[in-house]
Amino acid sequence: MLKLVRTARPCPRLARGQATALSSHRLFYQNKQMELYAARATNRLTLRQLIFFGRAMDPERLIKSANYVRTELPVRIAHRLRDMQKLPFIVVTQEDIAKVYELYWTAFEKFRQYPPIVTMEDNAAFCHFLTNILREHSSVIPVLTLGLSLASPHLPPDDLDTFLRRMLISRISRRVLTEHHIALSESDGKKTAAAQGEPHVGIIFTGLNVQRCIDKCAGLVRQRGEGWPQVIVEGHVDTTFAYIKEHLEFIIFELLKNAMWATTSHHRGASSLPPIRATIAAGANEVSIRISDQGGGLSHTSVEATSDLFSFSHIRNAARLDDSRIGALRTVSSSPHGLRATVDEQVVRWRENLPNGFPQDAGADLGMETEDDRRMGIGLPMSNIFATYFGGSLELVTLDGWGTDVYLRLPKLGTNLEGIEV
Amino acid sequence: MLKSGTRRLHSRRAPLPTPALTEIIQRYASSPPRPLDLASLLAFGRPVTRESVVCSVGYALAEIPRRLALRVRSLESLPFIVGTNPYVASMLSSYKESLQLLATYPAVNTLDENKLFTEALSSLVERHANDIPTMAKGFLESAKYMSPTQISNFLDGAIRNRISVRLIAEQHIAISHALEEEERPGNVGVVDTQCSPLHMIRMCESYVGELCSATLGASPSIVIDGHADATFPYVPVHLEYILTEILKNSFRATVEHHKTQRTMPPVRITLSQPIPGSSGQSKFFSIRIRDEGGGVSPSDMARIFSYAFTTAKNDHDEDGGGGPYAAQHVGGLANIGGGDTNLFSEITSKGLQTGLGTIAGLGYGLPMSKLYASYFGGSLSLVSLDGWGSDVSLKLRCLDEAGDATI
Numbered sequence A: 001m002l003k004l005v006r007t008a009r010p011c012p013r014l015a016r017g018q019a020t021a022l023s024s025h026r027l028f029y030q031n032k033q034m035e036l037y038a039a040r041a042t043n044r045l046t047l048r049q050l051i052f053f054g055r056a057m058d059p060e061r062l063i064k065s066a067n068y069v070r071t072e073l074p075v076r077i078a079h080r081l082r083d084m085q086k087l088p089f090i091v092v093t094q095e096d097i098a099k100v101y102e103l104y105w106t107a108f109e110k111f112r113q114y115p116p117i118v119t120m121e122d123n124a125a126f127c128h129f130l131t132n133i134l135r136e137h138s139s140v141i142p143v144l145t146l147g148l149s150l151a152s153p154h155l156p157p158d159d160l161d162t163f164l165r166r167m168l169i170s171r172i173s174r175r176v177l178t179e180h181h182i183a184l185s186e187s188d189g190k191k192t193a194a195a196q197g198e199p200h201v202g203i204i205f206t207g208l209n210v211q212r213c214i215d216k217c218a219g220l221v222r223q224r225g226e227g228w229p230q231v232i233v234e235g236h237v238d239t240t241f242a243y244i245k246e247h248l249e250f251i252i253f254e255l256l257k258n259a260m261w262a263t264t265s266h267h268r269g270a271s272s273l274p275p276i277r278a279t280i281a282a283g284a285n286e287v288s289i290r291i292s293d294q295g296g297g298l299s300h301t302s303v304e305a306t307s308d309l310f311s312f313s314h315i316r317n318a319a320r321l322d323d324s325r326i327g328a329l330r331t332v333s334s335s336p337h338g339l340r341a342t343v344d345e346q347v348v349r350w351r352e353n354l355p356n357g358f359p360q361d362a363g364a365d366l367g368m369e370t371e372d373d374r375r376m377g378i379g380l381p382m383s384n385i386f387a388t389y390f391g392g393s394l395e396l397v398t399l400d401g402w403g404t405d406v407y408l409r410l411p412k413l414g415t416n417l418e419g420i421e422v
Numbered sequence B: 001m002l003k004s005g006t007r008r009l010h011s012r013r014a015p016l017p018t019p020a021l022t023e024i025i026q027r028y029a030s031s032p033p034r035p036l037d038l039a040s041l042l043a044f045g046r047p048v049t050r051e052s053v054v055c056s057v058g059y060a061l062a063e064i065p066r067r068l069a070l071r072v073r074s075l076e077s078l079p080f081i082v083g084t085n086p087y088v089a090s091m092l093s094s095y096k097e098s099l100q101l102l103a104t105y106p107a108v109n110t111l112d113e114n115k116l117f118t119e120a121l122s123s124l125v126e127r128h129a130n131d132i133p134t135m136a137k138g139f140l141e142s143a144k145y146m147s148p149t150q151i152s153n154f155l156d157g158a159i160r161n162r163i164s165v166r167l168i169a170e171q172h173i174a175i176s177h178a179l180e181e182e183e184r185p186g187n188v189g190v191v192d193t194q195c196s197p198l199h200m201i202r203m204c205e206s207y208v209g210e211l212c213s214a215t216l217g218a219s220p221s222i223v224i225d226g227h228a229d230a231t232f233p234y235v236p237v238h239l240e241y242i243l244t245e246i247l248k249n250s251f252r253a254t255v256e257h258h259k260t261q262r263t264m265p266p267v268r269i270t271l272s273q274p275i276p277g278s279s280g281q282s283k284f285f286s287i288r289i290r291d292e293g294g295g296v297s298p299s300d301m302a303r304i305f306s307y308a309f310t311t312a313k314n315d316h317d318e319d320g321g322g323g324p325y326a327a328q329h330v331g332g333l334a335n336i337g338g339g340d341t342n343l344f345s346e347i348t349s350k351g352l353q354t355g356l357g358t359i360a361g362l363g364y365g366l367p368m369s370k371l372y373a374s375y376f377g378g379s380l381s382l383v384s385l386d387g388w389g390s391d392v393s394l395k396l397r398c399l400d401e402a403g404d405a406t407i
Helices: A026-039 A047-055 A059-086 A095-113 A120-154 A157-187 A210-222 A245-266 A306-310 A323-334 A343-353 A368-375 A379-389 B019-030 B038-043 B050-076 B086-103 B111-127 B131-145 B148-180 B197-216 B236-257 B323-328 B343-354 B365-375
Strands: A204-209 A231-235 A240-244 A276-282 A286-292 A393-399 A403-411 B191-195 B222-226 B232-234 B267-272 B284-290 B379-385 B389-397
Touching: A026 A059, A026 A095, A047 A157, A047 A204, A059 A095, A059 A120, A059 A157, A095 A120, A120 A157, A120 A323, A157 A379, A204 A210, A204 A245, A210 A231, A210 A245, A210 A276, A210 A286, A240 A245, A245 A276, A245 A286, A245 A379, A245 A403, A306 A379, A306 A393, A379 A393, A379 A403, A393 B284, A393 B379, A393 B389, A403 B379, B019 B050, B019 B086, B038 B148, B050 B086, B050 B111, B050 B148, B086 B111, B086 B131, B111 B148, B131 B148, B148 B365, B191 B236, B197 B222, B197 B236, B197 B267, B232 B236, B232 B389, B236 B267, B236 B284, B236 B365, B236 B389, B365 B379, B365 B389
Parallel strands: A231 A276, B222 B267
Antiparallel strands: A204 A240, A276 A286, A286 A403, A393 A403, B191 B232, B267 B284, B284 B389, B379 B389
16 A cells, blocks of 8 residues: 655645646735735624525525625635635645645636626526536545645644634535525525425525434444444434534434444444434523443543544644545545535445445445545544534543443524524 | 630630640641652551551641641631631631641550540541531621632632541541451552442432432432443542432432423433553543433533532521421521421431531532542533433542552
């Protein structure tokens, strides 16, 4: 296996003959346009506005929404470009981070130059444009994470975490706005019928059933391994609340993967595996989900505090620079699918990698392709970002030698939408 | 200058110290206590011999007065008005007495002399048994004269100091007894090398269960899983205290949350032994106490570890009304009615005698448990699922490699 290079390269390795924004010294003087956008404040919408706006959809509102997205996104991208410009030179010239910078710059230019949307046909074309951009940017997470891992000797851990956090949060916002608009365009102003039995407005599911979500994710994860532990759901099992389905699914999926992996590797060779218990609790203003496993706890990790597991920095969590992790990040970042951080996408990737759609052997090292999403090691940090996005939280408590409890708290978006802006 | 002979009831003046006492306090307070490492303390008991017991006396006579002097100093540093509070004042004079006793104690060289000394130590410990409720009452009454941070810092220091003094005293008493009688297997003074959480839990379960049924009419059962039979080296009374306080909270919450249901969910306790042979770091024994008592609301979460915060409804009137929790206040029913023989006062007086209080009301349970847990480097944390229940995660340091644990 190729020994992977760990050190950051001092200068970017660019394709020969191609002038990019990075290589051109004109970048410095052309920055002015971008700075104008970066100087503008973001115009954030509250989730309530998104929901109410989406409920009474008609062509006029749809076009209004389209133009909001068209003008708002370049401002936000510009802010991220400014953030990247403030990073140390040696960091942004790292090969992978340079790629992301390039991608953002191109997107900024495209949005900046896009003409206003006037008719429904314009909107259809715009949605098509948006879908392409989403696809082009699908590899940002693994590429950026890989780049920062490699560049982390040059960046203090707090700065790294803050920077990446802002990038990812902004990315979630932009994607929420974009996907919400596309979804509203698809239903084209009709009153949205309940999809899969759950009412929704755009991408916001107003009556998201938590148990159903856990069962779905558990089912998907268990398909990966025969004899993998059961997931027992208890507590306030009828809880429903307003949330973005993809976000909840992603977090639960990642947490269940961790729990299953820990359980199977801790009880290797056992005839039956202890189940994972998911407890749902509906509080006044928040929904809590506790996932308890008997996977032996976290004593095998070398972090000082469990919160270090949420850090992207290798200084906080040395495992980030393991060869297998870096390798996995490279594989995913160069794959055509990238990583949009959704459950459906991961499942599709599993199915593609395996000839018959089902894995051969639970718990064993199957090699990089099939284990890549676990091995990237960004499940917890990503889940933390999603969880805290609307003001929720993620907490880990370990019983060394026995197992781990993960506590996920998400605010009920229906009750207190005021402070939550996208 | 007042004549020391005049003394009035309800005097607003603090009693004047005698010159001898002043000198003693000065002497001991000016040489700060040596941070003792636990290993040295335990060494007196490994093995227990006549010589090691005599050494232990010397150690106790040096270190305990130092710590008592610190207590006296910190009490004397409280604002004057707080110092005139009768409860605080009684604490101060009680500490001064104990300090004086030990500071002037004659040398101990024979085992008979040690027996007397041990008895003196025991009655000293006994005299201070109600310190916590007394302090609690004093600070409750003085709350308006001190900021919560001041109170909290004072109490943290006071309780830690108290734990140290008792450790040293009880270590000596224990090894003295061990010398006289047959030493219990696995017992090295205050540390039981095979402390069984299972056994402890069952003990606390019966005490707290009784208390809960008497106060609230019902009590839940306890289900234990995990490494149920595991043991680890620890100070049993510390574990007992922590478990009792946490179980009081869990039991009360469970009963209050399910008062309309017939079947009450049990409190589930999971024991976890550390994996042997892992890296050279300290090992911790983990205990998780999980209840379905409805959880702690997010607004209360910030305050559950502060002293004197309690969700039990209390009544500041001294006439003792206010429901099942009223009787536990020092100065409430339990103290006034000396001859009262109803079950209530019997339980509450029993509670006060052992220093454990009653099922709820003082608001000291969690902060003190946290102090006890972290005393040797462990930890206590509470996570709540609002609307469902709470998990308390307790990690206690295994004291076999006491190494760097300081007292």
